[in-house]
Each structure stands twice: as C-alpha cells, then as structure tokens.
Amino acid sequence: MIQDAFFAAGLAVAQAVGLLAVAPLLRTLIKKMKARLQNRQGPPLLQGYYDLAKLFAKESVRSETASWIYVAGPRVYFAAAVSATTLVPVLIAMAPLESAGGILLLVGTLALGRFALATAALDTGSPFGGMGASRDMTVAALAEPALMLGLFTSALAAGSMNLGVLVSGLHQQGPSFHPSDFLALAGLFVILIAETGRIPVDNPATHLELTMIHEAMVLEYAGPDLALVEWASALKELLYMTLLIDLFLPVGIAGSASVSAIGIAALAWAGKVLLLAVAVTLTESTNAKLRLFRVPELVSISLGLAFLALAIRFL
C-alpha cells in the first residue's frame, strides 16, 4: 500500500518534470516546422529554453494598480497546468494521482488555471487585458463542454471516468473502431487548436491588437511572470496532445513499469506527439485566421461533433 503510494508520487513528479522539460521544445518545433514550410530558417530548436531563461533572469515589472490577484494569476495558471499533468497517463497506462479524480477533475483543474489568468488580466484595468479575458472566456465557454463530451465518449467505451483505468481498458481492447471515436477525435482536434491558441482561432505569433486572444490577456505581464505563463501554455499544449494520444491511439503505451516497456512507450509517445505537431503545423500553415465572430462557429462544430459522438454510442 505504502509502496504503491510512493510509486504514484514518484511517477507524478517524474511526469510533471518530464513534461515540463519537453514542453518548450514542442512549441519551438512547431515554430520551426512552420518556418521551414514558408522557406524560412526558423529559430534553433532550443529557442524555447533560451526565451524562458531570458525571461526568468529579468526583473518583474508590475503595474501600480495591480493587486495580489495579478501576482497570483500566472502562479495559479502554472500550478494548475502542472497538477493536471499528474492526472493523465503518459508512458505507463496509469495516471499517477488517479485516486484523486478522473476526467472531471482534469477539466476542472484546467478551468481553474484559465479562471485565474482571466481574473488577473482584468485586475489591472487595462483595456487589452479585459478584452483578451472576455474573448478567451467566450471561446472557453464552448470549448470546455466539447472537451468534456469528447472525454465522456471514450469514458463510455472503456466504462470508467478514471483516465488510468480508461486508457488501460482501451489498450487491452486493442484497435477497434466505432464511428464515434473518429467524430470525437475530429472534435477534440479542433479543441486542441482552440485551447492552445493556434491559427484558425488565435495567432500565437502576433501582437496585432484586433486579432489577439491569449496574447491580449497576458500583454501586461513581463519577466518571470510572463515566463510562467508561457511555460504553462506550452505544457498545456503538450498535455492536450498527450490526452488525444491516450484516448484515440494508445498503441505502445506501457502496461507495466518495466524498463523496456517504458522505453518503447517513450518512443511511441514521442512519435505520436511529433505526428500531432505536424498536423497542427499543417493546419496553421494552410488556414487563415478566422474573424473573431466566426470562432464560436468553428468551436460549435466541434461541440456538435463531440455531442454526436456521444449520441451515436447509444444508437
């Protein structure tokens, strides 16, 4: 019993640290692939780490009107993203802290981080922060139910709301498709794009005032505060990708904690994340950013697909 607890705690720390270490690399990799598609050189692969190191070395500049909410925002956001990593199976088919809760806790934790960041953006009273927060919440209000419906679809297939049990169930079932899997995958891919601020929804590379969503929200931040936000956003992106992999393509995930199985699982996981990164890059490169008022339409399509995925399970 105690050994299990130690193992779970160790796994939780290992997963959190591992994902935190890889997350900036993923962002830079997508940037690099996008640049190559546009015949540019792109940043070096370690640029994400350089940026974080630079931001952490700076002093933090805060507005005079900022209260503790402004200071707490990025920290809560970061903490929520890190704790969410412990609820998702990455290499082994079990979530480290799965006794704490399943899908609902995961969605709730992510929502908590978003809430903290949005309130912090409103705190200084700058028009940009408020605008960004309201836009982010508009998208989130549609994206969150879609995420939950998509997750429920898989939960229904495996018969458990607990992500660890769910993934090992799916893994043992072997590759068997139901139309709802594909519908949910399509829905959740749109959510991945929307939640991580990728191009049809938001442009991560611009600070053009009319189009920003996420960037407008964190415009006021500088130095270590900004570094925390950036790092947590990268981590969230990796987390969503891992979740997609877990639910729809768990092939290769380790069933037990043996070294060779984990090695294979790590390779498989990296390959699948790379594949998703390529898909995201292609989506970003081939689409134009949608007008803000069209974004809810796109997200409502994914909501519809996720709902349909769930409905078809019963028919």
Add this chain to the structure above:
Amino acid sequence: MTANVLILCAAGMLVSAYLMVGQKALFTAIRLYGVQSLLLAVIAATIAISQNRHDLFVTAALTVTLKTFLIPWFLMRVIDRIGIHREIEPFLNVPASLLVCLGLTVVGYRVSTGFPEGGQGVSHHLIGIALSMLLIGLFLMVTRKKAITQILALLTVENAVFVVAVGVTSGMPFIVELGISFDVILAVLVLGVLVQRIVGRFESMDVSRLSKLKG
C-alpha cells in the same frame, strides 16, 4: 481490420459532411467533397480486397477520377469564372444548421436499425452514416441559397446512396454503375452551365432571386 477501415472511412465521410455544413467558403466545400469521394473510393477498394470482388476496383477507380478530381476541378473552374467565392447568407445560420444536422444524424442512425442488415455490426454504422449524410444533403439543399452549394449537396446525397450500394448490398451490375457515373458527371456539367446562366442573368448565384419575375 476491414471493419475498422470501413467504419473509419464512413465516419470520415460524415465528418466531411458536417464540415460542409459549417463551411461558407465555396472552395473549401468543394475540396471537402473531393475528400469525401476519396473516402468512398477507399471503402469500395477495401470491400473489393476483402470480398474478392474485382469489379469494385473499377468503381473505386471511377470514383477517384470522376468525383475526386474531375468534378471538383470543373466546379472550381465555374467558381473562378463567375468570381463568387463565398456563401454569404444561408437561410439558417451555422450553429442552428448544425443543431438540425445533429438531430438528422440521430434520426438516420435510429432508422438504420429498422433495416434487416442494419441491426448491428459494420452495416449498422454504414447504413446509419449513409442515411444521415442523405438527410444532411437534403437539408443543405433547402437551406443554402448558392447554386454551387446546392450542387454539392446533391452530390453528397449521391455519395451517401453509393455508400449503401457498395457497402451493404451485394453491389450493382457494372453497367448500372457506369450509367450512374455518367449521369452524375452529366448532371454536374448541366448544373454548372445552369449556374453560369443564372449568374449571367441575375448577377448572383442566389437562387432565391429566381422567384422574382424579371421582364
């Protein structure tokens, strides 16, 4: 394995139909139709391999050449000529259309259980998806104003019927299949010309204007 591929492709076709509902740019809608037809060809080829029915290879080849390349190319040329690229205002806005289509899919799936083959397994999903696509196609036809979108909706319906014909029944005679293929291409050609005439006369693709008399 065969069942997985079939279900995956059929579900992909349904997703493409949904994206067509949520889509206003005509070029994207045409590309979606191309993808949908490609998936149909994959379904036909898969069945041809698994059940050893070589005539279905011809169906797959015809589908790819005609529906994935020729028809989209022709429709894109029509759009290029008349220079109208977007569906401006459908009779029903996108979220409402999506809701209706959700309902239609549920109906399609529910009805599919009434078929003798539709109770369970792969054919349940194939019939369900085909019926849903058929209903979505009909729905698109009545709610969209642009003639091109209506043609695409008609073609979606045709694809849906093909899914059932190929996937569930033991197939059509070869000559019928050839006939249908030529019918489709002829219909698209005629409709394309018709669209150009409508645009030439009314300076718009909006078919709701056709109800007004013009001296």
